[in-house]
Amino acid sequence: MKTAAVILAAGHGTRMHSKLHKVLHPIVGKPMLWHSLNSAKQAGSQKPVVVIGHAADEVQAAIGADAADFVIQAEQHGTGHDVQQAEQALKGKVDQVLVMYGDMPLWRPATLQMVIEMQEKNDGPMTLATIEVDDPRGFGRVARKPDGSLLAIVEEAQCTPEQIAIKELNVSLYCFEASWLWDALRRVELSPKGEYYLTDTVALAVADGGTVITVSIQDHAEAIGVNTRIHLSEAEAMMRRRINHELMLSGVTLIDPDHTYIEPDVKIGQDTVIRPNTWIRGKTVIGEGCDLGPNTIITECIIGNECVVLASVLEKAVLENHVDIGPFGRLRKGAHLADHVHLGNFGEVKNSYLSPGVKMGHFSYVGDAHVGENANIGCGTITCNFDGANKNKTIIGNDAFIGSGTMLVAPLELGENSITGAGSVVTHDVPANSTVVGVPARIHQKGKNSKAT
Numbered sequence: 001m002k003t004a005a006v007i008l009a010a011g012h013g014t015r016m017h018s019k020l021h022k023v024l025h026p027i028v029g030k031p032m033l034w035h036s037l038n039s040a041k042q043a044g045s046q047k048p049v050v051v052i053g054h055a056a057d058e059v060q061a062a063i064g065a066d067a068a069d070f071v072i073q074a075e076q077h078g079t080g081h082d083v084q085q086a087e088q089a090l091k092g093k094v095d096q097v098l099v100m101y102g103d104m105p106l107w108r109p110a111t112l113q114m115v116i117e118m119q120e121k122n123d124g125p126m127t128l129a130t131i132e133v134d135d136p137r138g139f140g141r142v143a144r145k146p147d148g149s150l151l152a153i154v155e156e157a158q159c160t161p162e163q164i165a166i167k168e169l170n171v172s173l174y175c176f177e178a179s180w181l182w183d184a185l186r187r188v189e190l191s192p193k194g195e196y197y198l199t200d201t202v203a204l205a206v207a208d209g210g211t212v213i214t215v216s217i218q219d220h221a222e223a224i225g226v227n228t229r230i231h232l233s234e235a236e237a238m239m240r241r242r243i244n245h246e247l248m249l250s251g252v253t254l255i256d257p258d259h260t261y262i263e264p265d266v267k268i269g270q271d272t273v274i275r276p277n278t279w280i281r282g283k284t285v286i287g288e289g290c291d292l293g294p295n296t297i298i299t300e301c302i303i304g305n306e307c308v309v310l311a312s313v314l315e316k317a318v319l320e321n322h323v324d325i326g327p328f329g330r331l332r333k334g335a336h337l338a339d340h341v342h343l344g345n346f347g348e349v350k351n352s353y354l355s356p357g358v359k360m361g362h363f364s365y366v367g368d369a370h371v372g373e374n375a376n377i378g379c380g381t382i383t384c385n386f387d388g389a390n391k392n393k394t395i396i397g398n399d400a401f402i403g404s405g406t407m408l409v410a411p412l413e414l415g416e417n418s419i420t421g422a423g424s425v426v427t428h429d430v431p432a433n434s435t436v437v438g439v440p441a442r443i444h445q446k447g448k449n450s451k452a453t
Contacts, residue, residue: 001095003116003175005040006086009033009102010053010073015227021055023102024062025232028239029263029281031062032226035105035239038264042109043116045098049086078195079172080188087182096120097181099174099198103226106238107173111222115215119175124211125184126201128153129173131217137225139169140199142214150212153199158192170199171223180210239264260293269305287321301331304339317349320356344379351391352383361404367391368410372398378422380405397432 013022023033033050040048052059053073060070071085083099090097096119098112111129119127130142136156141163143151153170154163176184181201188200205212217223221238224231243264244257251270254260261279268274268286275293282300286292290303295311303309303319310326317331325331325343334351337343341354344362352366357374360366364377368385370393371377381402383394392410396402400414403422414420415432424441435444 001120002093003045003096003098004090004094005043005045005048005098005100005112006083006090007033007036007040007048007050007068007100007102008079008082009059010051010076010082012054013103013227016229016232021059022226024055024059025226027105027232027236028243028261032105032232032235033059033063033102034067036100036102036107037063037067039107039109039112040098040100043098043112045112046094049089050102051082051085078191078193079198080185080196080200083181083198084185084196087185090178091182094178097176097178099172099176101172101225104172104223105226105235106222106224108219108222111217111219112173115173115175118213118215119177122211122213124213125177125180125205125208126210127175127213127215128202129171129217129223130168130214131171131220131223132167133169133220134167136169138227139171139223141166142168142170144168149206150202150214151206152203155191155197155199169223171217172225173223174198176201180205180208255294296326355398366394369394369396371396372400372416374398375400375402377402378404378406382407384409 009023016022024031027035037048048068049071050068051071051073053076056072069089071089073082073085098116100107115127115129138156140153140155141159143154143163145151184201184204187204188196191197202212224235226232226235240261243262244254244260247268248254252268253273256276259276260274263281265283266280269288271288272286272290278293278296280298284298284301286303287305289305290307292309296309297313299315301314301317304321306322307319308324312326312329314331316333317335319337320339322340323337326345328345329343330348332350335349336353338354338356340357342359344360346363347360348365350367352369354371355373358371360377361379363379364381366383368391369383375396384407385392394408394410395413397414397416397418399417401419403420403424405423406420407425409427412426412429414430417433418430419435420426420441421437424437425439426436426441430436434446436442437444
């Protein structure tokens with residue numbers, strides 16, 4: 001059977017007390033709505049339909065126009081009215097409609113698939129998920145007949161004292177026979193609150209003589225809905241634990257999972273160790289046998305095998321194999337460190353390639369540069385790459401030895417085996433096998449350098 005998810009995301013979410021639309025608040029680095037869409041797609045939904053209203057342009061821009069079919073709802077008149085907006089997009093195109101909410105980001109794809117499959121086996125018009133807990137969190141109550149069959153869903157605001165005491169809750173996850181749904185929504189009556197409740201379709205199904213199946217959800221955390229910042233923090237913690245759990249099962253060591261923050265697009269190889277208070281973001285790919293952290297932030301990076309990163313910040317950088325950084329290293333966009341590069345404490349690299357075997361001492365900055373193989377960058381070296389208008393290139397040859405405190409004023413090229421004396425300010429190209437010293441630096445000797453300066 002063909003199934004499409006309808007995700008309801010039209011409301012603003014006033015209890016968040018935020019200028020940002022509720023479903024765009026991030027959970028592990030992704031908008032809340034992204035998680036619902038991702039789970040629906042993994043569960044087998046055709047291109048989902050997202051019903052949006054408030055801040056519609058903002059929601060589409062954040063999620064991506066191609067991620068779903070967006071239906072704009074000008075006015076909100078209850079959940080039944082919300083779902084009705086998807087009829088034109090789906091009528092006659094699918095057999096089943098999975099309905100879920102954009103502010104419930106923790107549904108696992110397997111749970112959604114279970115609800116879909118139960119409805120495929122159901123000769124009645126709908127299947128819904130329920131949980132049994134003491135804290136109702138505003139969910140409607142599941143009212144049953146004496147024989148245990150489903151009677152209706154009663155919204156909390158309309159519950160009698162007896163119904164309020166019911167522990168079985170409707171958690172707003174449904175799968176409908178599509179053709180029945182569109183007709184039933186037209187028969188939903190206006191509630192005392194002035195809204196059309198989707199939950200009233202249960203009573204309609206019972207009245208039609210149809211079978212309504214309930215699926216009991218055992219992992220109650222999946223049903224966490226986000227209405228306040230407190231709920232947001234709960235969902236964040238649960239999603240983070242889920243990601244960390246899967247990584248540990250795959251062979252990654254997390255020394256302290258409760259204080260390790262890894263986003264869903266991150267890939268990490270086996271036997272890598274992640275130490276506490278490390279944040280790994282975006283589409284970062286990390287190889288095997290690395291040792292990362294503690295107190296490290298890695299964003300959109302590619303890291304090879306057997307790398308060590310201690311208490312450092314890396315952003316949009318590439319590390320090949322056996323690279324060690326830190327503590328307090330900083331890699332900015334475009335930094336590329338080849339095999340066996342060492343970057344000492346308080347070293348910074350931006351938009352530069354450090355060839356295999358480069359040693360870059362502490363308190364140095366290399367920007368817009370190409371550093372040759374086995375070059376040594378002494379403590380306090382600075383590439384002066386910006387002249388106020390342009391970023392200029394520095395080229396350092398293989399086996400060059402840059403003395404401590406050297407200023408390299410770009411554009412500049414230093415040849416192979418060249419040496420700069422400590423404290424030099426180099427403003428002109430340096431030939432291969434030459435030594436320069438002074439301010440400004442001048443050639444001290446030509447010929448084969450011994451590097452014994």
